[in-house]
Amino acid sequence: MTIDVILPCLDEEAALGWVLGRMPGGYRPIVVDNGSTDRSARVARDLGAEVVHEPRRGFGAACHAGLLAASAETVCFMDADASLDPAQLPRVTAAVLGGRADLVLGRRVPKAAGAWPPHARLGNAVLAAQLRRRTGAPLHDLGPMRAAGxxxxxxxxxxxxxxxxxxxxxxxxxAAGWRIAEVEVDYLARTGRSKVTGTVRGTLRAVADMRRVIGS
Structure with missing residues:
Protein backbone atom coordinates (compact mmCIF):
# COMPACT_ATOMS: atom_id res chain seq x y z
CA MET A 1 0.00 0.00 0.00
CA THR A 2 1.25 3.47 -0.92
CA ILE A 3 0.38 6.59 1.03
CA ASP A 4 0.95 9.98 -0.58
CA VAL A 5 2.49 12.71 1.57
CA ILE A 6 1.78 16.27 0.45
CA LEU A 7 4.48 18.77 1.39
CA PRO A 8 3.73 22.44 0.62
CA CYS A 9 7.09 24.05 -0.04
CA LEU A 10 8.36 27.61 -0.24
CA ASP A 11 12.15 27.99 -0.13
CA GLU A 12 12.87 24.87 1.93
CA GLU A 13 16.04 23.75 0.14
CA ALA A 14 17.97 23.43 3.42
CA ALA A 15 15.34 21.23 5.09
CA LEU A 16 14.32 18.88 2.30
CA GLY A 17 17.27 16.53 2.58
CA TRP A 18 16.42 15.66 6.18
CA VAL A 19 12.67 15.54 5.56
CA LEU A 20 12.79 13.33 2.49
CA GLY A 21 15.53 11.15 3.97
CA ARG A 22 13.27 10.23 6.89
CA MET A 23 10.21 9.35 4.83
CA PRO A 24 9.03 5.84 5.84
CA GLY A 25 8.78 3.04 3.32
CA GLY A 26 5.47 3.08 1.48
CA TYR A 27 5.04 6.84 1.94
CA ARG A 28 5.50 8.73 -1.34
CA PRO A 29 6.42 12.42 -1.03
CA ILE A 30 4.75 14.99 -3.26
CA VAL A 31 6.56 18.32 -2.89
CA VAL A 32 4.42 21.23 -4.03
CA ASP A 33 6.70 24.11 -4.99
CA ASN A 34 4.75 27.30 -4.30
CA GLY A 35 7.07 29.76 -6.02
CA SER A 36 10.41 29.00 -4.38
CA THR A 37 13.35 31.19 -5.32
CA ASP A 38 15.92 28.66 -4.11
CA ARG A 39 16.71 25.13 -5.35
CA SER A 40 13.85 23.45 -3.50
CA ALA A 41 12.27 21.89 -6.58
CA ARG A 42 15.57 20.55 -7.94
CA VAL A 43 16.62 19.15 -4.55
CA ALA A 44 13.26 17.45 -4.08
CA ARG A 45 13.35 15.93 -7.55
CA ASP A 46 16.95 14.75 -7.13
CA LEU A 47 15.94 13.03 -3.88
CA GLY A 48 13.18 11.10 -5.62
CA ALA A 49 10.11 13.14 -4.72
CA GLU A 50 7.37 13.97 -7.16
CA VAL A 51 7.40 17.74 -7.68
CA VAL A 52 4.26 19.72 -8.45
CA HIS A 53 4.42 23.42 -9.30
CA GLU A 54 1.65 25.65 -7.96
CA PRO A 55 2.25 29.24 -9.14
CA ARG A 56 -0.65 30.71 -7.18
CA ARG A 57 0.77 31.71 -3.80
CA GLY A 58 -1.01 30.45 -0.70
CA PHE A 59 -0.68 27.58 1.75
CA GLY A 60 -4.10 26.24 0.81
CA ALA A 61 -3.33 26.54 -2.89
CA ALA A 62 -0.22 24.39 -2.42
CA CYS A 63 -2.04 21.83 -0.26
CA HIS A 64 -4.88 21.47 -2.72
CA ALA A 65 -2.57 21.18 -5.71
CA GLY A 66 -0.87 18.29 -3.92
CA LEU A 67 -4.20 16.67 -3.16
CA LEU A 68 -5.20 16.88 -6.83
CA ALA A 69 -1.85 15.37 -7.85
CA ALA A 70 -2.08 12.50 -5.36
CA SER A 71 -3.31 9.09 -6.46
CA ALA A 72 -3.14 7.02 -3.27
CA GLU A 73 -6.41 6.50 -1.41
CA THR A 74 -4.86 7.65 1.87
CA VAL A 75 -3.01 10.96 1.91
CA CYS A 76 -1.05 12.90 4.52
CA PHE A 77 -0.14 16.56 4.80
CA MET A 78 2.89 17.90 6.62
CA ASP A 79 5.23 20.89 6.55
CA ALA A 80 8.49 20.64 4.61
CA ASP A 81 10.57 22.71 7.04
CA ALA A 82 11.87 19.85 9.27
CA SER A 83 9.67 20.91 12.20
CA LEU A 84 7.85 17.57 11.95
CA ASP A 85 9.45 14.14 11.63
CA PRO A 86 8.17 12.07 8.69
CA ALA A 87 9.19 8.94 10.59
CA GLN A 88 6.17 9.61 12.83
CA LEU A 89 3.65 9.61 9.97
CA PRO A 90 2.54 6.04 10.81
CA ARG A 91 1.27 7.37 14.16
CA VAL A 92 -1.05 9.69 12.27
CA THR A 93 -2.21 7.23 9.63
CA ALA A 94 -2.80 4.24 11.93
CA ALA A 95 -6.39 5.09 12.91
CA VAL A 96 -7.34 6.02 9.33
CA LEU A 97 -5.89 2.82 7.91
CA GLY A 98 -7.49 0.81 10.72
CA GLY A 99 -10.92 2.28 10.04
CA ARG A 100 -11.16 3.92 13.47
CA ALA A 101 -11.07 7.55 12.26
CA ASP A 102 -11.66 9.50 9.08
CA LEU A 103 -9.34 12.43 9.83
CA VAL A 104 -6.40 12.39 12.22
CA LEU A 105 -4.34 15.43 13.21
CA GLY A 106 -0.93 15.36 14.86
CA ARG A 107 -1.02 17.26 18.16
CA ARG A 108 2.35 18.99 18.37
CA VAL A 109 4.49 18.46 21.46
CA PRO A 110 7.50 20.85 21.46
CA LYS A 111 10.82 19.02 21.78
CA ALA A 112 13.23 21.92 21.36
CA ALA A 113 13.54 25.42 22.77
CA GLY A 114 11.97 27.93 20.42
CA ALA A 115 10.16 25.29 18.37
CA TRP A 116 6.80 26.91 19.11
CA PRO A 117 6.99 30.66 19.91
CA PRO A 118 4.50 31.86 22.56
CA HIS A 119 2.56 34.10 20.16
CA ALA A 120 2.01 31.23 17.73
CA ARG A 121 1.09 28.77 20.47
CA LEU A 122 -1.45 31.18 21.95
CA GLY A 123 -3.10 31.85 18.60
CA ASN A 124 -3.35 28.13 17.93
CA ALA A 125 -4.86 27.44 21.37
CA VAL A 126 -7.56 30.09 20.91
CA LEU A 127 -8.55 28.75 17.50
CA ALA A 128 -8.53 25.14 18.72
CA ALA A 129 -10.85 26.08 21.60
CA GLN A 130 -13.26 27.77 19.17
CA LEU A 131 -13.12 24.71 16.96
CA ARG A 132 -13.96 22.37 19.87
CA ARG A 133 -16.95 24.48 20.84
CA ARG A 134 -18.24 24.67 17.29
CA THR A 135 -17.71 21.06 16.19
CA GLY A 136 -17.30 18.95 19.33
CA ALA A 137 -14.14 17.45 17.82
CA PRO A 138 -11.62 16.58 20.57
CA LEU A 139 -8.84 18.73 19.13
CA HIS A 140 -6.25 20.81 20.95
CA ASP A 141 -4.07 21.71 17.96
CA LEU A 142 -4.68 22.59 14.31
CA GLY A 143 -1.74 20.36 13.52
CA PRO A 144 -0.20 20.54 10.04
CA MET A 145 0.60 16.80 10.08
CA ARG A 146 -2.63 15.00 9.27
CA ALA A 147 -4.09 12.05 7.39
CA ALA A 148 -7.38 11.26 5.66
CA GLY A 149 -8.85 9.57 2.61
CA ALA A 175 -20.19 18.93 9.35
CA ALA A 176 -20.07 15.80 7.22
CA GLY A 177 -20.05 13.58 10.30
CA TRP A 178 -16.44 12.45 10.07
CA ARG A 179 -14.73 10.78 13.02
CA ILE A 180 -11.91 13.18 13.92
CA ALA A 181 -9.05 12.33 16.26
CA GLU A 182 -5.58 13.53 17.21
CA VAL A 183 -2.34 11.84 18.26
CA GLU A 184 0.81 13.36 19.68
CA VAL A 185 3.77 14.07 17.41
CA ASP A 186 7.10 15.74 18.12
CA TYR A 187 7.48 19.41 17.20
CA LEU A 188 11.06 20.37 16.42
CA ALA A 189 12.92 23.58 15.74
CA ARG A 190 12.43 24.16 12.03
CA THR A 191 15.26 24.67 9.56
CA GLY A 192 15.41 28.37 8.63
CA ARG A 193 12.90 31.02 9.59
CA SER A 194 9.19 30.27 9.53
CA LYS A 195 7.00 32.31 7.20
CA VAL A 196 4.20 32.05 9.77
CA THR A 197 5.19 31.27 13.36
CA GLY A 198 8.59 32.95 13.08
CA THR A 199 7.04 36.42 13.23
CA VAL A 200 4.13 37.97 15.05
CA ARG A 201 2.96 39.46 11.76
CA GLY A 202 2.97 36.07 10.07
CA THR A 203 1.06 34.50 12.92
CA LEU A 204 -1.54 37.27 12.92
CA ARG A 205 -2.03 36.85 9.17
CA ALA A 206 -2.60 33.12 9.58
CA VAL A 207 -4.95 33.62 12.52
CA ALA A 208 -6.92 36.21 10.54
CA ASP A 209 -7.36 33.76 7.67
CA MET A 210 -8.54 31.07 10.05
CA ARG A 211 -10.93 33.35 11.94
CA ARG A 212 -12.44 34.37 8.61
CA VAL A 213 -13.08 30.70 7.82
CA ILE A 214 -14.47 29.81 11.25
CA GLY A 215 -16.77 32.81 11.15
CA SER A 216 -18.17 32.11 7.71
Missing amino acids: RSALLALELTDRRFGYPLEMVLRAA
Missing part, protein backbone atom coordinates in the same frame (compact mmCIF):
# COMPACT_ATOMS: atom_id res chain seq x y z
CA ARG A 150 -8.14 11.35 -0.67
CA SER A 151 -11.55 10.81 -2.29
CA ALA A 152 -13.35 11.91 0.86
CA LEU A 153 -11.23 15.06 1.11
CA LEU A 154 -12.00 15.98 -2.49
CA ALA A 155 -15.70 15.49 -1.78
CA LEU A 156 -15.48 18.18 0.94
CA GLU A 157 -14.90 20.72 -1.88
CA LEU A 158 -12.55 22.93 0.12
CA THR A 159 -12.37 26.47 -1.24
CA ASP A 160 -9.88 28.38 0.94
CA ARG A 161 -6.47 28.76 -0.66
CA ARG A 162 -4.72 30.64 2.13
CA PHE A 163 -3.94 29.71 5.73
CA GLY A 164 -7.59 28.91 6.40
CA TYR A 165 -7.36 25.66 4.42
CA PRO A 166 -6.47 23.37 7.38
CA LEU A 167 -9.27 24.83 9.49
CA GLU A 168 -11.82 24.58 6.69
CA MET A 169 -10.88 20.93 6.32
CA VAL A 170 -11.77 20.22 9.94
CA LEU A 171 -14.98 22.28 9.84
CA ARG A 172 -16.29 20.60 6.71
CA ALA A 173 -15.22 17.16 7.92
CA ALA A 174 -17.10 17.69 11.20
Whole structure:
Protein backbone atom coordinates (compact mmCIF):
# COMPACT_ATOMS: atom_id res chain seq x y z
CA MET A 1 0.00 0.00 0.00
CA THR A 2 1.25 3.47 -0.92
CA ILE A 3 0.38 6.59 1.03
CA ASP A 4 0.95 9.98 -0.58
CA VAL A 5 2.49 12.71 1.57
CA ILE A 6 1.78 16.27 0.45
CA LEU A 7 4.48 18.77 1.39
CA PRO A 8 3.73 22.44 0.62
CA CYS A 9 7.09 24.05 -0.04
CA LEU A 10 8.36 27.61 -0.24
CA ASP A 11 12.15 27.99 -0.13
CA GLU A 12 12.87 24.87 1.93
CA GLU A 13 16.04 23.75 0.14
CA ALA A 14 17.97 23.43 3.42
CA ALA A 15 15.34 21.23 5.09
CA LEU A 16 14.32 18.88 2.30
CA GLY A 17 17.27 16.53 2.58
CA TRP A 18 16.42 15.66 6.18
CA VAL A 19 12.67 15.54 5.56
CA LEU A 20 12.79 13.33 2.49
CA GLY A 21 15.53 11.15 3.97
CA ARG A 22 13.27 10.23 6.89
CA MET A 23 10.21 9.35 4.83
CA PRO A 24 9.03 5.84 5.84
CA GLY A 25 8.78 3.04 3.32
CA GLY A 26 5.47 3.08 1.48
CA TYR A 27 5.04 6.84 1.94
CA ARG A 28 5.50 8.73 -1.34
CA PRO A 29 6.42 12.42 -1.03
CA ILE A 30 4.75 14.99 -3.26
CA VAL A 31 6.56 18.32 -2.89
CA VAL A 32 4.42 21.23 -4.03
CA ASP A 33 6.70 24.11 -4.99
CA ASN A 34 4.75 27.30 -4.30
CA GLY A 35 7.07 29.76 -6.02
CA SER A 36 10.41 29.00 -4.38
CA THR A 37 13.35 31.19 -5.32
CA ASP A 38 15.92 28.66 -4.11
CA ARG A 39 16.71 25.13 -5.35
CA SER A 40 13.85 23.45 -3.50
CA ALA A 41 12.27 21.89 -6.58
CA ARG A 42 15.57 20.55 -7.94
CA VAL A 43 16.62 19.15 -4.55
CA ALA A 44 13.26 17.45 -4.08
CA ARG A 45 13.35 15.93 -7.55
CA ASP A 46 16.95 14.75 -7.13
CA LEU A 47 15.94 13.03 -3.88
CA GLY A 48 13.18 11.10 -5.62
CA ALA A 49 10.11 13.14 -4.72
CA GLU A 50 7.37 13.97 -7.16
CA VAL A 51 7.40 17.74 -7.68
CA VAL A 52 4.26 19.72 -8.45
CA HIS A 53 4.42 23.42 -9.30
CA GLU A 54 1.65 25.65 -7.96
CA PRO A 55 2.25 29.24 -9.14
CA ARG A 56 -0.65 30.71 -7.18
CA ARG A 57 0.77 31.71 -3.80
CA GLY A 58 -1.01 30.45 -0.70
CA PHE A 59 -0.68 27.58 1.75
CA GLY A 60 -4.10 26.24 0.81
CA ALA A 61 -3.33 26.54 -2.89
CA ALA A 62 -0.22 24.39 -2.42
CA CYS A 63 -2.04 21.83 -0.26
CA HIS A 64 -4.88 21.47 -2.72
CA ALA A 65 -2.57 21.18 -5.71
CA GLY A 66 -0.87 18.29 -3.92
CA LEU A 67 -4.20 16.67 -3.16
CA LEU A 68 -5.20 16.88 -6.83
CA ALA A 69 -1.85 15.37 -7.85
CA ALA A 70 -2.08 12.50 -5.36
CA SER A 71 -3.31 9.09 -6.46
CA ALA A 72 -3.14 7.02 -3.27
CA GLU A 73 -6.41 6.50 -1.41
CA THR A 74 -4.86 7.65 1.87
CA VAL A 75 -3.01 10.96 1.91
CA CYS A 76 -1.05 12.90 4.52
CA PHE A 77 -0.14 16.56 4.80
CA MET A 78 2.89 17.90 6.62
CA ASP A 79 5.23 20.89 6.55
CA ALA A 80 8.49 20.64 4.61
CA ASP A 81 10.57 22.71 7.04
CA ALA A 82 11.87 19.85 9.27
CA SER A 83 9.67 20.91 12.20
CA LEU A 84 7.85 17.57 11.95
CA ASP A 85 9.45 14.14 11.63
CA PRO A 86 8.17 12.07 8.69
CA ALA A 87 9.19 8.94 10.59
CA GLN A 88 6.17 9.61 12.83
CA LEU A 89 3.65 9.61 9.97
CA PRO A 90 2.54 6.04 10.81
CA ARG A 91 1.27 7.37 14.16
CA VAL A 92 -1.05 9.69 12.27
CA THR A 93 -2.21 7.23 9.63
CA ALA A 94 -2.80 4.24 11.93
CA ALA A 95 -6.39 5.09 12.91
CA VAL A 96 -7.34 6.02 9.33
CA LEU A 97 -5.89 2.82 7.91
CA GLY A 98 -7.49 0.81 10.72
CA GLY A 99 -10.92 2.28 10.04
CA ARG A 100 -11.16 3.92 13.47
CA ALA A 101 -11.07 7.55 12.26
CA ASP A 102 -11.66 9.50 9.08
CA LEU A 103 -9.34 12.43 9.83
CA VAL A 104 -6.40 12.39 12.22
CA LEU A 105 -4.34 15.43 13.21
CA GLY A 106 -0.93 15.36 14.86
CA ARG A 107 -1.02 17.26 18.16
CA ARG A 108 2.35 18.99 18.37
CA VAL A 109 4.49 18.46 21.46
CA PRO A 110 7.50 20.85 21.46
CA LYS A 111 10.82 19.02 21.78
CA ALA A 112 13.23 21.92 21.36
CA ALA A 113 13.54 25.42 22.77
CA GLY A 114 11.97 27.93 20.42
CA ALA A 115 10.16 25.29 18.37
CA TRP A 116 6.80 26.91 19.11
CA PRO A 117 6.99 30.66 19.91
CA PRO A 118 4.50 31.86 22.56
CA HIS A 119 2.56 34.10 20.16
CA ALA A 120 2.01 31.23 17.73
CA ARG A 121 1.09 28.77 20.47
CA LEU A 122 -1.45 31.18 21.95
CA GLY A 123 -3.10 31.85 18.60
CA ASN A 124 -3.35 28.13 17.93
CA ALA A 125 -4.86 27.44 21.37
CA VAL A 126 -7.56 30.09 20.91
CA LEU A 127 -8.55 28.75 17.50
CA ALA A 128 -8.53 25.14 18.72
CA ALA A 129 -10.85 26.08 21.60
CA GLN A 130 -13.26 27.77 19.17
CA LEU A 131 -13.12 24.71 16.96
CA ARG A 132 -13.96 22.37 19.87
CA ARG A 133 -16.95 24.48 20.84
CA ARG A 134 -18.24 24.67 17.29
CA THR A 135 -17.71 21.06 16.19
CA GLY A 136 -17.30 18.95 19.33
CA ALA A 137 -14.14 17.45 17.82
CA PRO A 138 -11.62 16.58 20.57
CA LEU A 139 -8.84 18.73 19.13
CA HIS A 140 -6.25 20.81 20.95
CA ASP A 141 -4.07 21.71 17.96
CA LEU A 142 -4.68 22.59 14.31
CA GLY A 143 -1.74 20.36 13.52
CA PRO A 144 -0.20 20.54 10.04
CA MET A 145 0.60 16.80 10.08
CA ARG A 146 -2.63 15.00 9.27
CA ALA A 147 -4.09 12.05 7.39
CA ALA A 148 -7.38 11.26 5.66
CA GLY A 149 -8.85 9.57 2.61
CA ARG A 150 -8.14 11.35 -0.67
CA SER A 151 -11.55 10.81 -2.29
CA ALA A 152 -13.35 11.91 0.86
CA LEU A 153 -11.23 15.06 1.11
CA LEU A 154 -12.00 15.98 -2.49
CA ALA A 155 -15.70 15.49 -1.78
CA LEU A 156 -15.48 18.18 0.94
CA GLU A 157 -14.90 20.72 -1.88
CA LEU A 158 -12.55 22.93 0.12
CA THR A 159 -12.37 26.47 -1.24
CA ASP A 160 -9.88 28.38 0.94
CA ARG A 161 -6.47 28.76 -0.66
CA ARG A 162 -4.72 30.64 2.13
CA PHE A 163 -3.94 29.71 5.73
CA GLY A 164 -7.59 28.91 6.40
CA TYR A 165 -7.36 25.66 4.42
CA PRO A 166 -6.47 23.37 7.38
CA LEU A 167 -9.27 24.83 9.49
CA GLU A 168 -11.82 24.58 6.69
CA MET A 169 -10.88 20.93 6.32
CA VAL A 170 -11.77 20.22 9.94
CA LEU A 171 -14.98 22.28 9.84
CA ARG A 172 -16.29 20.60 6.71
CA ALA A 173 -15.22 17.16 7.92
CA ALA A 174 -17.10 17.69 11.20
CA ALA A 175 -20.19 18.93 9.35
CA ALA A 176 -20.07 15.80 7.22
CA GLY A 177 -20.05 13.58 10.30
CA TRP A 178 -16.44 12.45 10.07
CA ARG A 179 -14.73 10.78 13.02
CA ILE A 180 -11.91 13.18 13.92
CA ALA A 181 -9.05 12.33 16.26
CA GLU A 182 -5.58 13.53 17.21
CA VAL A 183 -2.34 11.84 18.26
CA GLU A 184 0.81 13.36 19.68
CA VAL A 185 3.77 14.07 17.41
CA ASP A 186 7.10 15.74 18.12
CA TYR A 187 7.48 19.41 17.20
CA LEU A 188 11.06 20.37 16.42
CA ALA A 189 12.92 23.58 15.74
CA ARG A 190 12.43 24.16 12.03
CA THR A 191 15.26 24.67 9.56
CA GLY A 192 15.41 28.37 8.63
CA ARG A 193 12.90 31.02 9.59
CA SER A 194 9.19 30.27 9.53
CA LYS A 195 7.00 32.31 7.20
CA VAL A 196 4.20 32.05 9.77
CA THR A 197 5.19 31.27 13.36
CA GLY A 198 8.59 32.95 13.08
CA THR A 199 7.04 36.42 13.23
CA VAL A 200 4.13 37.97 15.05
CA ARG A 201 2.96 39.46 11.76
CA GLY A 202 2.97 36.07 10.07
CA THR A 203 1.06 34.50 12.92
CA LEU A 204 -1.54 37.27 12.92
CA ARG A 205 -2.03 36.85 9.17
CA ALA A 206 -2.60 33.12 9.58
CA VAL A 207 -4.95 33.62 12.52
CA ALA A 208 -6.92 36.21 10.54
CA ASP A 209 -7.36 33.76 7.67
CA MET A 210 -8.54 31.07 10.05
CA ARG A 211 -10.93 33.35 11.94
CA ARG A 212 -12.44 34.37 8.61
CA VAL A 213 -13.08 30.70 7.82
CA ILE A 214 -14.47 29.81 11.25
CA GLY A 215 -16.77 32.81 11.15
CA SER A 216 -18.17 32.11 7.71
